[in-house]
Amino acid sequence: MAKHVLKTSPDSPESQRNSRMKGERDVVKRQEKDFRWIFGIFWKGARSCAGERFIYFTFSRIQDDDPRDLLCTLSSAAGYPETKRYIQRPLWTHFSILPVHNKDAPDISAGTKVVHQSPPGCIVSEPGVDKPRLFDFETMAEYIIPRQAFCNRYVTICDPDNKYRILGHPVCIQDEKYERNEFMFNFCIVIGVDVDKIPYEAVVRRLASTFTEMEIQNQFLSLEGASKEKAQDRRSIAALLEIIKEDLNNYNECMIPVDDATTINMKLFPIYRHPPPVKSWHVPIAKMKFAEIIDDTWDLTMKKVIHEIDGIKDVRRIAHDADVALDLTKIALQHLLYYDSILMIDLFLFGNIYAPTPSIDDFVADRDGLQDECANYVYINGPRLSNFYLCRLFTSLCTSRTLKEWIKLHLDQNFPVLNYxxxxxxxxxxxxxxxxxxxxKYAVSSQYLASLVTGQSVQIDRGDVLQKYTDGRHCFDQITVEQNMGDAKIMEQLRQFQKGDVEIIYR
Known part of the structure; x- marks a missing residue:
């Protein structure tokens, strides 16, 4: 059966009408696809440039040198009469938003730029300044003036060579009075990557908060250089930053009047490391004369504790003699440790063992006058002996000899140590x-360690008092202070354990 196919001539009116309708459908589909692509690309960018007060967006292409440029007409709603027009590039081409402005308006399409730097030419090149830059600013500009998610918070960045660290606090102020409906700025401090950044964090935050308030009140930053009449009544940003840098470097603080109503006050406080925990068997030694600085405004507990520090008493003895709770005594001493007013050493007993360190070579070579300093500190009675004897005393200490045995050794060699x-x-x-x-010295009990693993307790005749100290983590000084036992008494108690169970470790 033959099929008849109706064919129309290309020049017929019906064929032309079908072609025209097909072409219009293709154009509509292509426009809808382009609109969805543009909307998806620019939704985030449009919100970041104009805020969330714009309800809907219309996009249309414009003809200029770059066909990728788009004219983004943001129509306002909710009582906003004006309509802002922006030239915006796709996010994968540029990260900045370039607004359309008339020829009389200032150039607000310059993007991120360095307004002031000190010393000149250290960040970006300047005319007449021939010096190497610290780092390439262009590669880090997007992190110094970042996206909205990183604004209004403290940010630290390291350069690609890991030589410098940039400390900043980018700020974004959104207001319709600006051409882009927002104003972004950042005050940064550049330090070495090995320098402690903690003391400078407060300065960066203070710069950000101070200039944010000044910008909100009178547009101190955005109108810089716009009006010569207003500029005469206030300091320039460059002058302010230069004074801040010089004062902080020289005096660790600054107090700079900006205008009749604003003064910048900042101070660098030293940040000390948290001190180690204070143990009851430690002995504090004062590094300053507290009697010369203490006054009636000091804490009563602190005054009691300081009065008992003599370089001999341990922490528990200080708490007892000062009539202060042991926990409060430790807190007071830790406070003094934080400000480097005291230092802690071990409890001195003649049963202790000491050994030289490699630094003993500096003492033998008498570097920095160590021998005379030691002689002035340790010699007591009789004529002053030669410094040779001090070297002899230090080098004769070893890991197999207690102080009692060390003194007896020198007495046998006709050198009465205690007399001098x-x-x-x-x-x-x-x-x-x-x-x-x-x-x-540490005591280690194999049975007690096994009981800790299995969870089964071990009964020891007359040795329960010291059982908790036989896990290898408690030194004899702790046992001496907490149990009021001497070295001989401790060894006698340890002999109550099963024979061969306890071993003494020296470390």
Whole structure:
């Protein structure tokens, strides 16, 4: 059966009408596809440039040198009469939003730029300044003036070479009085990557908050250089930053009047490391004369504790003699440690063991006058001996000899140490200067360690008092202070354990 196919001539009116309708449908589909693509690309960008007060968006292409440029007409609603027009590029081409402005308006399409830098030419090149820059600003500009998600918060950035760290607090102020409906700025401090950044964080935050308020009140930043009459009544931004930098570097603080109503006050406070915990068997030694600085305004507990610090008493003894709770005594001493007013050393006993460190070479070579300093600190009675004897005393300390045995050794060699040297001050000097170190003793019970693993308790006749100290983590100093036992008494109690169970470790 033959099929008849109706064919129309290309020049017939019906064929032309079908072609025209097909072409119009293709154009509509292509326009709808382009609109969805543009809307998806620019929704985030349009909100970031104009805020959320715009309800709907219309886009149309414009003809200029770059066909990718788009004219974004943002129609306002909710009582906003004006209509803003922006030239915006796709986000994958540029990250900045370039607004349309008339020829009489200032150039607001310059994008991110450095308004002031000190010293000149350290960040971006300047005319007449021939010096290498610290880093390439262009590669880091998008992090210094970042996207909205990183604005109004403290941000630190390291340059690609990991030599410098930029500390900043980018600020974004949204207001319809600006050409872009927002104003962004950032005051940054550049420091070495190894420099502690904590003291400068407060300065960066203060710069951001201070200039934010000044910008909101009288547009101090955005109108910089716009009016010569107003500029005469206030300092320029460059002058302010230069004074701030010089004062902070020289005096660690600044107090700069900006105008009749505003003054910038900042101060760099030293940030100390958190001190180690204070133990009851530690001995505090004062590094300053507290009697010269203490007054009636000091805390009563602190005054009681300071009065008992003599370089001999341990923390528990200080708490007892000062009639202060042990916990409060530790807090007071930790406060003094934080401000580097005292230092902590081990409890001095003649049963202690000390050994030289590699720094003993500096003492033997008498670098920085260590020998005379030690002699002035440790010699007590009789004529002053040669510094040779001090070297002899330090080098004769070893890990297998207690202080009692060390003194007996020199007595056998006809050198009465106790007649010339204060042994306690001698040991303290060596520990403080790092010339010697303490060798502590620890008791380790294999049965007690096994009971900790299995969870089964082990009963020890007359040894329960010291059982908790036999896990290898408690030194003999702790046992001495907490249990009021001497070295001989501790060893006697440890013999109550099963034979061969307890071992003494020196470390």
């Amino acid at each position: 040297v204060d042994v306690r001050r001698f040991i303290q000097f060596g520990v403080i200067k790092g010339l010697i170190y303490r060798v502590n």
